[in-house]
Amino acid sequence: MDSPFQQYLGTNYVPTVDEAKEIQDLVEISGQKLRCIDTEIGQLQRQLDLLQAKQSGIHDFAEQHRALLSPARKLTQDIVEEIFLACLPEDRNPYVNATEAPMLLTRICSSWRRIALSTPRIWSAIHIVLPNIIRGQYPVPNYLSMEKNS
Numbered sequence: 001m002d003s004p005f006q007q008y009l010g011t012n013y014v015p016t017v018d019e020a021k022e023i024q025d026l027v028e029i030s031g032q033k034l035r036c037i038d039t040e041i042g043q044l045q046r047q048l049d050l051l052q053a054k055q056s057g058i059h060d061f062a063e064q065h066r067a068l069l070s071p072a073r074k075l076t077q078d079i080v081e082e083i084f085l086a087c088l089p090e091d092r093n094p095y096v097n098a099t100e101a102p103m104l105l106t107r108i109c110s111s112w113r114r115i116a117l118s119t120p121r122i123w124s125a126i127h128i129v130l131p132n133i134i135r136g137q138y139p140v141p142n143y144l145s146m147e148k149n150s
Contacts, residue, residue, distance in 0.1 A: 001030075003026065004022070005019070005023060005026075077115055080112070080115050081115060081119045081121070081122075084101065084102065084105055084115065084116060084119060084122050085119075085121060085122055087101035087102075087105065088101050088102065088122060089101075092127065093125045093126060093127040094125075094126060094127065095126075095127050095129070096126055096127070096128055096129070101122070102116055102122040102123060102126075105122075
């Protein structure tokens with residue numbers, strides 16, 4: 001923006017009373033222009049927000065439909081079962097733990113849960129950690145011997 005006071009900007013110049021009035025008018029005009037620009041920015045921001053919401057909706061729509069084309073959907077159940085078997089640890093029996101196979105496989109989607117639960121081979125060697133009371137660290141009544149004495 002051009003200013004009749006350009007040469008005085010950034011100096012210690014003291015304006016006259018008439019110049020001060022003129023400078024005050026320039027400041028007020030600048031404030032009005034800023035408010036107009038702020039209003040326009042707000043309108044454009046609302047339009048941008050609407051366009052981004054539309055963009056997000058279209059993106060989600062496309063991604064959901066792209067998922068239908070996933071090659072994994074074409075795998076037969078016997079192939080998925082073999083993949084599940086390959087997910088099991090080889091150096092030990094798998095734990096009953098939601099963060100590792102086979103339990104993890106049941107949490108992915110309903111079809112994986114159905115396949116995992118219907119595949120006996122992935123459940124044939126599971127390491128089940130028994131609570132201390134069952135392992136004998138705490139005395140447990142021997143109910144079998146109690147029945148014989150009755």
